[in-house]
Amino acid sequence: MAVNASAEQQQALLDVQAIDTKLLQVAHRRKGIAEVQQAHDLEVQLGSIDMKIVAAITEVSDLDLDRAKAEADVEQVVNRANRDKERMDSGSVSAKDLSGLQSELESLAKRQSELEDVELEIMQNLEEARASHEALKVQRESVEAELRDVEGKRDEQLNQLAAQEQELNEQKKSVAANLPADLVALYDKVREDQGGVGAALLQHGECKGCHIALDSDELNRIRNLASEVVVRCEQCRRILIRTAESGL
Numbered sequence: 510m511a512v513n514a515s516a517e518q519q520q521a522l523l524d525v526q527a528i529d530t531k532l533l534q535v536a537h538r539r540k541g542i543a544e545v546q547q548a549h550d551l552e553v554q555l556g557s558i559d560m561k562i563v564a565a566i567t568e569v570s571d572l573d574l575d576r577a578k579a580e581a582d583v584e585q586v587v588n589r590a591n592r593d594k595e596r597m598d599s600g601s602v603s604a605k606d607l608s609g610l611q612s613e614l615e616s617l618a619k620r621q622s623e624l625e626d627v628e629l630e631i632m633q634n635l636e637e638a639r640a641s642h643e644a645l646k647v648q649r650e651s652v653e654a655e656l657r658d659v660e661g662k663r664d665e666q667l668n669q670l671a672a673q674e675q676e677l678n679e680q681k682k683s684v685a686a687n688l689p690a691d692l693v694a695l696y697d698k699v700r701e702d703q704g705g706v707g708a709a710l711l712q713h714g715e716c717k718g719c720h721i722a723l724d725s726d727e728l729n730r731i732r733n734l735a736s737e738v739v740v741r742c743e744q745c746r747r748i749l750i751r752t753a754e755s756g757l
């Protein structure tokens with residue numbers, strides 16, 4: 510179906526085109542916001558720190574149980590030794606039993622020392638695990654603060670671009686409102702097919718969309734068309750806008 514529009518309306522398509530080009534630039538700038546990727550990377554980093562924190566909490570809790578068990582083991586040996594000492598001190602023990610008790614006390618003292626070494630090692634590990642948990646929490650706070658900062662910068666730019674986009678869309682709507690709907694629909698379709706440019710000047714016999722010169726037969730054909738006829742470039746199919754500079 511042939512699309513017709515006054516020369517003025519056709520020329521107004523170039524205004525719409527200029528707005529659409531600006532809209533493309535806005536979209537391009539949005540993709541180029543470094544903080545979008547930075548925020549993503551920081552979120553990934555935060556996720557990894559959170560996993561480490563969960564592991565650290567588990568380790569602290571496990572070591573704390575080990576510590577309690579080691580403490581109880583030591584206590585048990587100490588209690589046994591105390592009972593033995595009480596018996597010895599009571600004076601009611603035979604010479605034979607006394608020797609047995611002394612020998613047991615020696616074993617218990619050795620055992621106590623071993624268990625205390627175990628307890629000490631657990632305490633050291635627990636201290637390290639707690640320190641590591643604290644360090645992770647500090648690291649998390651720092652990464653989170655950085656993320657908030659980057660997100661702020663990202664959102665500021667996104668909001669600016671969204672505002673520009675909205676303004677451009679309103680401008681486009683207001684210009685397009687004065688144009689025939691089928692002309693705008695054709696323009697939009699060609700623009701989508703042709704990398705964002707739907708209408709181009711015919712300047713000195715050349716399509717400014719694809720920068721290919723029209724041959725003389727085609728120029729002659731266009732020259733004889735009524736001004737309301739919407740002309741398309743034979744090469745790129747863009748809408749050609751005729752002006753005094755078209756070389757017709």
Ligand SMILES: [Zn+2]
Binds near residue numbers: 721
């Ligand atoms: Zn062309």
